[in-house]
Amino acid sequence: MNGxxxxxxxKEKFEIPLFALAFLLIFVVAALALAEQGxxxxxxxxxxxxxxxxxxxxxxxxxxxxxxxxxxxxxxLFSRPVKKAVIWFSKFAALLMLLAxxxxxxxxxxxxxxxxxxxxxxxxxxxxxxxTFSLWGVCLTLSLSLFVIAFSLSCFSDKQIQxxxxxxxxxxxxxxxxxxxxxxxxxxxxxxxxxxPVMWALVAISVxxxxxVAFGRTDFSQPGAKIVGFLKSIxxxxxxxxxxxxxxxxxxxxxxxxxxxxxxTSGRNAYIYLSRGLYRFDSERDSLKxxxxxxxxxWGGDISAGGGKVVWSxxxxxxxxxxxxxxxxxxxxxxDGRNKRSIFRSSEVPIGPLSGHYLFNYCLSRDGRRIVxxxxxxxxxxxxxxxxxNSDGSGLKNYNIGIPxxxxxxxxxxxxxxxxxxxxxxxxxxxxxxxxxxWLCKYSLxxxxxxxxxxNAWMSYLFGLSPKGDKFGAGFPLPAAQLPPPQGPSSPYGxxxxxxxxxxxxxxxxxxxxxxxxxxxxxxxxxxxxxxxLSNGGTRLGIYSIAEGKILSETALGPALKYxxxxxxxxxxxxxxxxxxxxxxxxxxxxxFSENLxxxxxxxxPRGETLKTxxxxxxxxxxxxxxxxxxxxxWVFDPAKEKWRKLF
Amino acid sequence: xxxxxxxxxxxxxxGRKRVLEDVSFALEPGRVYGFxxxxxxxxxxxxxxxxxVIPADRGEVVFKGEPIRFKAAAYKxxxxxxxxxxxxxxxxxxxxxxxxxxxxxxxxxxDRVRVLCSNLGLDPKARIRTxxxxxxxxxxxxxxxxxxxxxxxxxxxxxxxxxxxRHDFLRGVIRxxxxxxxxxxxxxxxxxxxxxxxxxxxxxxxxxxxxxxxxDEVKASARRVRLWFDGGAPEWPRIEGTxxxxxxxxxxxAVVYPWNGAVEDGIKGLAPTRMxxxxxxxxxxxxGFVGSGPARPVARS
Numbered sequence: 048m049n050g051x052x053x054x055x056x057x058k059e060k061f062e063i064p065l066f067a068l069a070f071l072l073i074f075v076v077a078a079l080a081l082a083e084q085g086x087x088x089x090x091x092x093x094x095x096x097x098x099x100x101x102x103x104x105x106x107x108x109x110x111x112x113x114x115x116x117x118x119x120x121x122x123x124l125f126s127r128p129v130k131k132a133v134i135w136f137s138k139f140a141a142l143l144m145l146l147a148x149x150x151x152x153x154x155x156x157x158x159x160x161x162x163x164x165x166x167x168x169x170x171x172x173x174x175x176x177x178x179t180f181s182l183w184g185v186c187l188t189l190s191l192s193l194f195v196i197a198f199s200l201s202c203f204s205d206k207q208i209q210x211x212x213x214x215x216x217x218x219x220x221x222x223x224x225x226x227x228x229x230x231x232x233x234x235x236x237x238x239x240x241x242x243x244p245v246m247w248a249l250v251a252i253s254v255x256x257x258x259x260v261a262f263g264r265t266d267f268s269q270p271g272a273k274i275v276g277f278l279k280s281i282x283x284x285x286x287x288x289x290x291x292x293x294x295x296x297x298x299x300x301x302x303x304x305x306x307x308x309x310x311x312t313s314g315r316n317a318y319i320y321l322s323r324g325l326y327r328f329d330s331e332r333d334s335l336k337x338x339x340x341x342x343x344x345x346w347g348g349d350i351s352a353g354g355g356k357v358v359w360s361x362x363x364x365x366x367x368x369x370x371x372x373x374x375x376x377x378x379x380x381x382x383d384g385r386n387k388r389s390i391f392r393s394s395e396v397p398i399g400p401l402s403g404h405y406l407f408n409y410c411l412s413r414d415g416r417r418i419v420x421x422x423x424x425x426x427x428x429x430x431x432x433x434x435x436x437n438s439d440g441s442g443l444k445n446y447n448i449g450i451p452x453x454x455x456x457x458x459x460x461x462x463x464x465x466x467x468x469x470x471x472x473x474x475x476x477x478x479x480x481x482x483x484x485x486w487l488c489k490y491s492l493x494x495x496x497x498x499x500x501x502x503n504a505w506m507s508y509l510f511g512l513s514p515k516g517d518k519f520g521a522g523f524p525l526p527a528a529q530l531p532p533p534q535g536p537s538s539p540y541g542x543x544x545x546x547x548x549x550x551x552x553x554x555x556x557x558x559x560x561x562x563x564x565x566x567x568x569x570x571x572x573x574x575x576x577x578x579x580x581l582s583n584g585g586t587r588l589g590i591y592s593i594a595e596g597k598i599l600s601e602t603a604l605g606p607a608l609k610y611x612x613x614x615x616x617x618x619x620x621x622x623x624x625x626x627x628x629x630x631x632x633x634x635x636x637x638x639x640f641s642e643n644l645x646x647x648x649x650x651x652x653p654r655g656e657t658l659k660t661x662x663x664x665x666x667x668x669x670x671x672x673x674x675x676x677x678x679x680x681x682w683v684f685d686p687a688k689e690k691w692r693k694l695f
Numbered sequence: 696x697x698x699x700x701x702x703x704x705x706x707x708x709x710g711r712k713r714v715l716e717d718v719s720f721a722l723e724p725g726r727v728y729g730f731x732x733x734x735x736x737x738x739x740x741x742x743x744x745x746x747x748v749i750p751a752d753r754g755e756v757v758f759k760g761e762p763i764r765f766k767a768a769a770y771k772x773x774x775x776x777x778x779x780x781x782x783x784x785x786x787x788x789x790x791x792x793x794x795x796x797x798x799x800x801x802x803x804x805x806d807r808v809r810v811l812c813s814n815l816g817l818d819p820k821a822r823i824r825t826x827x828x829x830x831x832x833x834x835x836x837x838x839x840x841x842x843x844x845x846x847x848x849x850x851x852x853x854x855x856x857x858x859x860x861r862h863d864f865l866r867g868v869i870r871x872x873x874x875x876x877x878x879x880x881x882x883x884x885x886x887x888x889x890x891x892x893x894x895x896x897x898x899x900x901x902x903x904x905x906x907x908x909x910x911d912e913v914k915a916s917a918r919r920v921r922l923w924f925d926g927g928a929p930e931w932p933r934i935e936g937t938x939x940x941x942x943x944x945x946x947x948x949a950v951v952y953p954w955n956g957a958v959e960d961g962i963k964g965l966a967p968t969r970m971x972x973x974x975x976x977x978x979x980x981x982x983g984f985v986g987s988g989p990a991r992p993v994a995r996s
Contacts, residue, residue, distance in 0.1 A: 051798040059786060114784060122778055126746040127799045128771035264765075266749045269709060 108197025354415020390440030716902025
């Protein structure tokens, strides 16, 4: 940069910021006079920040080369021993400093004027994505973008007014382009709001760089050649910017804020479904593999694993015959990451049986051949429809479940024969305020026949289907007369089950296995032969053998929190040990017990002292996954090596 | 003498219009080069290419032995330029402009600039926009000379000057600069003015340099011949160096360059009844070269 050129530019263009500062004086006087008239002051403040200052910026930018054109001084200037790039940068820096100075003075003054100051702080400009931008942030973005565009274009136009209008048009054009990128490609996903300033910065850099290249390279005596040179450059720079944005979307997806972790285990693998993609964690190899990188994963989706396959869904947008259709897509992939394919797509437009339905609760059959899922029809509130689909995408079928007074339902999984699913059913709430009836249902996908069992069963999610799908565990309350005094908190899903029972899913025969006080969780071991449970509000840990029909061992764990469940339970070391997340003092720890419930060791959970809720634990082969769903972190612990590894 | 600037095969087109076809010449230090050509022949274009203001399409410019790239700037410290119309920043004062201009040149001679301003009657406090065209030209001249350039390019700047100033400018400034070792490329339409200062003559026509000779050689070798015949005039023979021929009943007038014994013998062979041979002014020589007809082959010294 050249100091003399900067100084000359300041001397030449100082009237513009001077005019802006004079206007500021008038505004301050007006603001003080209109302090009582809130609406007027709102409009005035908004106009200053969103219209006047950006217009000052565009005026400054458009004035850059106007004297050179008007006085014909470009030939003089270019024949001086200064590189054209230095001329360009010197002018740019000089005018940018004038603009920055003006904005700074406005900031200093407006942040001290009573009434205006509060309005600027309080008023935020909302985006469709729900994010908001401060007035100063928008003012800066508008001003700087318009300044750069106007400055860059001023090299090519000898008419300032033409440059001003063209700059506003270009700005509006890019603004529309960004809005459509955000809407059509990014669905106004809040995680990608950061791209808006990035895109503006890239446009500013592209326009500026194109202007600089054309300024330095092309023949200034030829208006046509200048414009062609500029257009050639800007096409190149915008293409490069598009690649950068595209890469930012792809790379950004890998580092996106994780707002939810979906986890499903199958064998020794865990399938993790989150906004960064679909991953498989192989506990044997201790490897994490990204199976799918669609940036929209975790957004309106669900996951299920089984039978060597993983199924998941996410939203996507398709435009067909000019019709914009935003709908859920169902995808399937083999456990090894091969054969990824979309097998089904619902639709917003009325072209199929699932148009406008929200799909959820996917369950892969144990052989991986069939998927059942539920849909909620448009405006259906609590109504649910059960569907099934072959894993190759064929054979979509819906089930007209003849359950009377059916309110809502949830699919808990497949039975061992791959012919039935177990549903958790809620009847419609009674009008007389009596308790809503809730029960379990074994539903045949072949005959549509259904069998009711397990009325008022609790812990369907914390006990539920055995690994082989031949049994179902649930908790039940004892009649009031048999109730011991309650201890500890209730089960996370409500209720204080005092009796654990197991159903044979072939015959639906129920066997009551353990009676105690306030069971909070029960877990099948990987073979389905044993059950680990927490009773007495989470103060006692026990192991029950199905084959022997007795409690193998039981131990006291110490006190539990009164109102929160502070323990999570799983089988570890391939079913040889039991792992427990527990609160010790003010930090969460991982406790591992041998089968006779002798405690092996205590391991502090990373950042365990910061957790406010108990992390979930999942036994996976010889390792244990610890999911802190409060802050969406997933750890894997290897008890053999006593080593933690953060997966997400 | 070593060459200060060498131009080889320079070409420039604007769209489909070829302005410079194949321009080649060389400039030596301490010499004033009269640069002539009709309007639109590309003198300003050539000057702007030499100054790096616009790029050439082809060819090469070598300054002090170094090829000049379009984007280079350092070499311009050694080149002064006075354009046809002096476009400066109107809002600046004379003193301010000269300070601004001087900041670009390490060899800026502030004392000389002060003296020149005084001699040329330029008010340092005057705003440029209030100056007359002639005063602006003087300012351009001071700005160019103040840089103590090794090469000064003048693109027909003197047309706006009054006669005494022009006289001072040509004799006092240009000649003085040349005597100090500056090469001056002086493009002008006021051909007669060159006679006072030019050492060398370059004529540009049809995108090429058609004459590149020492000025005194040109003056000495160009002749106008008038021939009278009894009866009708014969056909003008193929005499090399014929620039212009006009024939009417019993009379032929021709301009020939270069004039030598062979040419004279050839003309005498026409057996005119009367023959007059006279030397030409520079203006007449220029008209002889560019007045009509196609571009002629380049004559080089």
